[in-house]
Amino acid sequence: MKLEKEQIEYLVKELVLESASPDDPVQVVYTPPPWEVVGTGNYAGVLSHPDYPDVVVKVYAPGRPGLKEEREVYRKLGESSYFPICYGSGENYLIIKRMRGISLFDCVRHGVPIPESVISEVDTALEEARAKGLFPQDVHGKNVLMYQGHAFIIDVAAYNLPGNDQKWEDLRKAYYKIYMPFFKDRHYKVPLWMLEVVRKGYRFYRKTKRRFQKSKMRQP
Numbered sequence: 001m002k003l004e005k006e007q008i009e010y011l012v013k014e015l016v017l018e019s020a021s022p023d024d025p026v027q028v029v030y031t032p033p034p035w036e037v038v039g040t041g042n043y044a045g046v047l048s049h050p051d052y053p054d055v056v057v058k059v060y061a062p063g064r065p066g067l068k069e070e071r072e073v074y075r076k077l078g079e080s081s082y083f084p085i086c087y088g089s090g091e092n093y094l095i096i097k098r099m100r101g102i103s104l105f106d107c108v109r110h111g112v113p114i115p116e117s118v119i120s121e122v123d124t125a126l127e128e129a130r131a132k133g134l135f136p137q138d139v140h141g142k143n144v145l146m147y148q149g150h151a152f153i154i155d156v157a158a159y160n161l162p163g164n165d166q167k168w169e170d171l172r173k174a175y176y177k178i179y180m181p182f183f184k185d186r187h188y189k190v191p192l193w194m195l196e197v198v199r200k201g202y203r204f205y206r207k208t209k210r211r212f213q214k215s216k217m218r219q220p
Helices: 004-013 068-076 104-110 116-133 169-183 192-218
Strands: 016-018 026-030 036-041 043-047 053-058 085-090 094-096 142-149 152-153
Touching: 004 043, 026 036, 026 043, 036 094, 053 104, 068 085, 104 142, 104 192, 116 142, 116 152, 116 169
Parallel strands: none
Antiparallel strands: 016 026, 036 043, 043 053, 053 094, 085 094, 142 152
16 A cells, blocks of 8 residues: 555644754654654654555654755665665655664663674674765664664665764674673663663763864864
8 A cells, every 4th residue: 555645745734843953853743643753863753654554754854954865875775674765755755664673772771682693784784885885874772673683774864974973883882892791681671861861971972072083183
């Protein structure tokens, strides 16, 4: 069953998104029924319709850039075992294949074991993206899903920007240095408030480190 254009237009017209800061997830103020919120990113909200369980619609918040660039990333990725497919787009939305699974963030939150094979598959997926001329960035615990022991990566919006933001490398190090020795197979649950403290602390650390590196480069 194909998602009808009229239903998407109804969603886009009635949906109310707010984005106070590009560093924090957008807020979904109003969702027109029967649409449901699947998730939010810093620039967009992702929604699903109960009659079309295999696709989601990613709607960019007013004033937030990146849709054209993200569409081009999907074109370059093409068919992949690790990334979604983009079926179409409009002025401020993308129609994307829905990827099932639990995020690594929620795995830690709910005590769901993360096998080492999932980490290895993410490494393989990122190498695949680089081989297609892309620059994987913003790969973190909320953007990596685990389903039946396999890894899937969502939110590829920043893959067209040259560089490497180190998020995945840092998460990978944390997996081997902290998760493996202290959490693996123990089913420990980490409270949401604690994960949010870690997330914001990490963001502050990255910003401080970037400022230090820039100031060091300006020194004679």
